[in-house]
Amino acid sequence: MSRYDELKKFAAKLRKSIITMNCYAGTGHPGGSLSCVEIISWLFNNEMNFCVENKDDPCRDRFILSKGHSSLTLYAALAEKGFFSKEEFKNLRQVGGMLQAYPDRLKTPGIEFNSGSLGQGLSFALGCALGAKRAGRSCRTYTLLGDGELNEGQIWEGCMFGAHYNLDNIVAIVDYNKLQSDNLNTRITALEPLIDKFKAFGWHVIEIDGHHFREIENAFTRARAMAGKPTVIIAHTIKGKGISFMENVPKWHGSMAPTGKERECAMRECGCEELI
Amino acid sequence: MENMRDAFGKVLAELAEQRDDFVVLDADVSVGTGTYHFRDAYPDRFIQCGIAEQNMLSVAAGIAESGVTAIATCYSIFAIRAIEQARNSIAYPEFNVKIAASHLGLDVGPDGATHQAIEDIAVFRSIPRMSVISPADPIELKAVMPYILDNPGPLYLRTGRSPLPNVFDENTIFEHGKANILHEGTDATIMAVGVMVHRALKAAKLLAGEGIFCRVLNMSWIKPMDENAVVSAAKETGAIVTCEDHTKYGGLGSAVMEIVCENHPVPVERVAVNDIFGASGEPEDLAIEYGLTPSDIVKAVKRVLKRK
Numbered sequence: 001m002s003r004y005d006e007l008k009k010f011a012a013k014l015r016k017s018i019i020t021m022n023c024y025a026g027t028g029h030p031g032g033s034l035s036c037v038e039i040i041s042w043l044f045n046n047e048m049n050f051c052v053e054n055k056d057d058p059c060r061d062r063f064i065l066s067k068g069h070s071s072l073t074l075y076a077a078l079a080e081k082g083f084f085s086k087e088e089f090k091n092l093r094q095v096g097g098m099l100q101a102y103p104d105r106l107k108t109p110g111i112e113f114n115s116g117s118l119g120q121g122l123s124f125a126l127g128c129a130l131g132a133k134r135a136g137r138s139c140r141t142y143t144l145l146g147d148g149e150l151n152e153g154q155i156w157e158g159c160m161f162g163a164h165y166n167l168d169n170i171v172a173i174v175d176y177n178k179l180q181s182d183n184l185n186t187r188i189t190a191l192e193p194l195i196d197k198f199k200a201f202g203w204h205v206i207e208i209d210g211h212h213f214r215e216i217e218n219a220f221t222r223a224r225a226m227a228g229k230p231t232v233i234i235a236h237t238i239k240g241k242g243i244s245f246m247e248n249v250p251k252w253h254g255s256m257a258p259t260g261k262e263r264e265c266a267m268r269e270c271g272c273e274e275l276i
Numbered sequence: 277m278e279n280m281r282d283a284f285g286k287v288l289a290e291l292a293e294q295r296d297d298f299v300v301l302d303a304d305v306s307v308g309t310g311t312y313h314f315r316d317a318y319p320d321r322f323i324q325c326g327i328a329e330q331n332m333l334s335v336a337a338g339i340a341e342s343g344v345t346a347i348a349t350c351y352s353i354f355a356i357r358a359i360e361q362a363r364n365s366i367a368y369p370e371f372n373v374k375i376a377a378s379h380l381g382l383d384v385g386p387d388g389a390t391h392q393a394i395e396d397i398a399v400f401r402s403i404p405r406m407s408v409i410s411p412a413d414p415i416e417l418k419a420v421m422p423y424i425l426d427n428p429g430p431l432y433l434r435t436g437r438s439p440l441p442n443v444f445d446e447n448t449i450f451e452h453g454k455a456n457i458l459h460e461g462t463d464a465t466i467m468a469v470g471v472m473v474h475r476a477l478k479a480a481k482l483l484a485g486e487g488i489f490c491r492v493l494n495m496s497w498i499k500p501m502d503e504n505a506v507v508s509a510a511k512e513t514g515a516i517v518t519c520e521d522h523t524k525y526g527g528l529g530s531a532v533m534e535i536v537c538e539n540h541p542v543p544v545e546r547v548a549v550n551d552i553f554g555a556s557g558e559p560e561d562l563a564i565e566y567g568l569t570p571s572d573i574v575k576a577v578k579r580v581l582k583r584k
Contacts, residue, residue, distance in 0.1 A: 058343060105369050112341070114369040117360060120334045124365055127338015127346075130323070134299070135342055154361075157331035164326075 066121020148180025210235025398526025
């Protein structure tokens with residue numbers, strides 16, 4: 001038994017919940033939700049001081065999902081951790097439902113920020129990190145960015161700000177799955193050399209396989225040890241990870257849900273015969 | 277006559293002596309906005325964000341999340357640049373951020389069209405949860421600041437740039453969302469905001485000389501707007517002229533017309549910038565060029581009286 005087996009089980013549960021919500025709503029963003037499952041599993045189980053009991057404590061760690069379209073993963077993790085019932089999955093995107101298409105802090109327990117407008121989550125997280133330093137709190141702020149999101153100019157405004165203020169209590173993770181809404185990153189606005197870009201902006205950069213728990217663990221350990229600089233973890237991932245017909249297929253970015261045989265296949269692959 | 281920006285910076289520094297529950301963010305314009313007074317007195321509570329207004333507004337939301345009020349300052353036109361951040365980072369999540377913008381309208385003067393925000397009322401008042409206030413003189417600005425800090429929620433504060441003559445005395449009481457009656461009259465009501473308030477008072481004096489007596493209202497609270505004052509003016513004076521250094525689309529005039537049409541229709545005339553961009557020039561010359569002078573207000577009152 002690997003010491004990461006419990007995490008693998010947790011990740012499998014998240015994949016089940018993601019596909020379940022995706023099928024209930026008949027839409028959503030399954031591709032980018034599946035690519036960040038291991039990262040969010042690690043954060044919620046091993047990294048963050050954040051749970052139902054301390055969700056309003058000013059000293060809690062914060063997680064800001066800047067790539068708000070991957071809300072399914074965050075909802076799955078919050079439900080798994082007891083923030084709300086999985087029954088809520090049925091009302092995703094429905095009038096009166098607790099779960100909006102994109103995260104909403106006023107409606108859903110455990111959500112820190114109304115993200116979804118790309119580029120703003122990093123800046124908000126930087127504000128949280130600076131606010132924590134000013135208040136003398138030792139809590140940390142984590143934010144998950146999409147690779148396509150790095151097209152936004154505000155991201156680089158934020159990078160300058162984070163380095164200028166030596167915010168070593170923030171970790172940004174880039175879910176680098178190489179695909180964005182319209183096509184491959186390389187065919188939209190090329191990001192490379194990405195590591196050099198963050199380094200040039202004064203950030204501590206770590207590059208990992210974003211589905212590999214040992215690498216994820218090492219990265220967050222190194223981020224904690226870094227003093228005086230913000231850390232960015234470039235996590236190489238696979239869009240649609242875990243569902244064979246979704247992996248690396250651009251059309252599963254968004255506005256899609258598996259139907260018919262696709263649905264049977266998806267539920268089977270994540271070890272689930274029917275909707276939760 | 278005190279400069280509005282100096283009044284703003286000084287009142288921030290004065291308030292910082294009394295309370296530690298707010299910080300000030302700036303986008304490399306602390307001299308222009310007057311926040312250098314605060315920065316020099318309380319450097320550890322001043323957060324310089326550089327020329328990056330979009331990042332500044334989202335950072336301000338994050339700072340507010342930590343439990344302090346964030347006052348984000350910049351020029352009005354560049355607050356409009358970050359309007360989506362104001363909406364999605366501040367108003368929608370309901371963070372306690374006050375966006376304090378200076379350099380309003382044609383009153384900015386020689387810097388010309390790129391720096392003259394004549395759309396800010398229209399843009400900010402359209403955002404749910406966002407309050408909008410535009411004080412008429414340094415006395416009102418200083419009086420409302422403690423109130424603004426005591427009341428949580430997103431707010432857009434138009435602080436202006438120019439020296440403005442005092443229209444209030446030091447003992448005036450300002451209430452949330454209430455218009456102030458500055459001059460009584462029954463023939464028509466002149467409603468003005470910001471730099472136009474003292475021009476409206478001049479117009480009322482000119483009109484009084486001709487036997488036309490106008491009520492003059494300071495409409496600094498654009499949102500929430502004092503509906504009772506507007507409806508009373510419509511009922512009691514039967515005609516309204518609105519005055520603003522702002523495009524005629526979506527600003528004070530539009531807001532007043534919405535209330536009048538829904539409650540008690542009477543003729544309304546707008547003194548505002550027509551559908552046109554500004555240009556370089558001294559503020560008073562631009563006021564003449566674009567029709568924002570006391571005599572333009574006088575003409576508008578005479579027009580509205582004919583429609584009564």
